[in-house]
Amino acid sequence: MAHWLSIWRAAQLLGVPRGVLQQRVRAGEIELSDGLVSTDTLLRLYPQAELESGGAFERTAALREDAFARRLRERLLPSQEVLAQRLFRQGQELADTQRHLQRYHALVLALRDRIRALRAQAGDDAGRAAPLQALERELTEGLARALATESVDMLDVMDDVLKVVSAQVTLRPSGHQFTVEGRETLLQSGLKAGLKLNYGCGNGSCGMCKVRVTAGEVARTMPTDCPLTEAERAQGIVLACAHTAASAELTLEALEARGPGDIAPQEIVTSVRAVSPLAPDTLLLHLQTPRTHRLRFLAGQSVTLGLAQAADGEDLHATYPLASCPCDDRNLHFYIPRRDDDAFAAHLFAGALRPGAAVAVRGPLGDFVLDEGARPLLLAACDTGFAPVKSLIEHAMSLDAAPSINLYWLATRRDGHFMARLVRSWTEALDAFDATLLDDPDPAQGARAVAAALRAELFDLDCDCFLAGPPAFVATLAETLARFGVPARQVRSLVL
Numbered sequence: 001m002a003h004w005l006s007i008w009r010a011a012q013l014l015g016v017p018r019g020v021l022q023q024r025v026r027a028g029e030i031e032l033s034d035g036l037v038s039t040d041t042l043l044r045l046y047p048q049a050e051l052e053s054g055g056a057f058e059r060t061a062a063l064r065e066d067a068f069a070r071r072l073r074e075r076l077l078p079s080q081e082v083l084a085q086r087l088f089r090q091g092q093e094l095a096d097t098q099r100h101l102q103r104y105h106a107l108v109l110a111l112r113d114r115i116r117a118l119r120a121q122a123g124d125d126a127g128r129a130a131p132l133q134a135l136e137r138e139l140t141e142g143l144a145r146a147l148a149t150e151s152v153d154m155l156d157v158m159d160d161v162l163k164v165v166s167a168q169v170t171l172r173p174s175g176h177q178f179t180v181e182g183r184e185t186l187l188q189s190g191l192k193a194g195l196k197l198n199y200g201c202g203n204g205s206c207g208m209c210k211v212r213v214t215a216g217e218v219a220r221t222m223p224t225d226c227p228l229t230e231a232e233r234a235q236g237i238v239l240a241c242a243h244t245a246a247s248a249e250l251t252l253e254a255l256e257a258r259g260p261g262d263i264a265p266q267e268i269v270t271s272v273r274a275v276s277p278l279a280p281d282t283l284l285l286h287l288q289t290p291r292t293h294r295l296r297f298l299a300g301q302s303v304t305l306g307l308a309q310a311a312d313g314e315d316l317h318a319t320y321p322l323a324s325c326p327c328d329d330r331n332l333h334f335y336i337p338r339r340d341d342d343a344f345a346a347h348l349f350a351g352a353l354r355p356g357a358a359v360a361v362r363g364p365l366g367d368f369v370l371d372e373g374a375r376p377l378l379l380a381a382c383d384t385g386f387a388p389v390k391s392l393i394e395h396a397m398s399l400d401a402a403p404s405i406n407l408y409w410l411a412t413r414r415d416g417h418f419m420a421r422l423v424r425s426w427t428e429a430l431d432a433f434d435a436t437l438l439d440d441p442d443p444a445q446g447a448r449a450v451a452a453a454l455r456a457e458l459f460d461l462d463c464d465c466f467l468a469g470p471p472a473f474v475a476t477l478a479e480t481l482a483r484f485g486v487p488a489r490q491v492r493s494l495v496l
């Protein structure tokens with residue numbers, strides 16, 4: 001008998017990107033019922049042979065179970081208390097199901113006895129006895145079929161096991177879903193999944209991460225300074241940064257940002273963790289926020305960095321895109337290029353900014369961010385335009401919604417593709433990721449080479465395009481995309 005799973009859970013079980021399943025839904029290959037897909041459909045579309053290379057399955061049942069066990073071992077387990085609560089809840093559900101089955105069974109047997117008795121009363125009256133006899137036979141055969149041992153639905157078994165190890169959270173009203181693994185809080189897991197949850201301090205003091213539990217149970221992970229009123233407690237309000245999922249499934253009402261306009265401006269004094277060279281003319285600046293004050297931003301956004309006390313007493317500030325993922329809101333990375341017109345960068349290249357120094361961060365700024373939806377992504381970066389593009393790629397990977405990601409990275413300086421190893425690792429690890437690295441000292445000429453590569457690959461016009469780099473690069477490519485027929489609303493630009 002088929003079981004029904006959400007697309008999110010199905011992707012997790014099969015080990016394929018959610019975007020791929022969503023694409024198959026759009027193509028009519030997967031039919032949904034109430035937003036759920038049947039395990040029969042999944043097993044038809046993903047037979048063992050196809051899955052053995054990258055998914056959870058292997059050729060034989062034994063190997064398949066080994067592969068699944070390996071994937072489970074790789075996951076971090078929740079705390080003993082949370083694990084016990086999830087197992088207890090699952091045990092209760094099983095006991096309920098068993099009790100219902102026993103009652104149904106007793107009911108069917110009683111019904112059969114009653115039919116037998118009526119047939120005996122009918123005696124030689126064939127007109128009354130024959131339908132009763134047929135009914136009894138139907139009941140006996142149906143019972144035998146129901147009690148026969150069938151091969152189990154592996155996806156269903158795996159789903160039950162996964163439910164204990166990693167809880168599934170559904171947000172209302174958005175319908176977004178994410179997994180809570182290990183000892184993560186609801187907030188940490190939601191951010192890791194690329195969701196734009198509302199929050200502030202991340203440590204239980206500001207109250208901005210309040211969510212309402214509408215189904216399932218939560219467990220507190222740490223004491224908090226933010227008191228909840230009696231009314232809030234009665235409504236099921238909890239702090240997402242201080243709770244985890246105690247049941248295998250959880251539904252929360254939560255506030256999520258819809259776009260950059262929903263993220264409040266912030267000002268945080270961070271400290272320098274490291275300033276290290278990535279290439280002769282590019283530095284990695286790693287800033288860390290205080291534990292109690294993290295930066296809430298969207299992938300692709302920028303911030304203004306300020307030094308209150310430069311060596312000559314002058315205030316220095318400059319705006320740079322973040323290269324890191326919003327899921328790590330304490331560790332902020334920037335790729336700073338050497339430029340004659342950038343005094344902040346000159347200060348860094350002169351070695352004047354040491355670990356531990358204070359840097360003010362103001363922002364976030366800009367709308368160079370991913371839209372909701374599951375369109376293929378086309379990302380084109382020139383030189384350190386790779387920074388916001390990297391942030392977008394990491395965010396897209398967390399969301400797991402884009403069916404494909406294509407990166408074009410043009411290098412115009414002697415630093416070349418200073419993160420080529422990272423790009424290679426994405427290419428090797430992800431089926432849906434492809435990268436083309438190009439060199440040309442002239443940004444406009446290089447943009448034309450990117451455009452030629454796009455045309456040669458007959459890229460999907462129904463994609464979201466992100467262009468980041470110097471003015472000539474961005475303008476040339478935006479113009480070309482418009483000529484190709486990509487609607488302007490699908491193109492985002494960031495001029496650096």
Ligand code: FES
Nearest residue numbers: 201202206207241
């Ligand atoms: S983020 Fe401040 S209390 Fe949770």
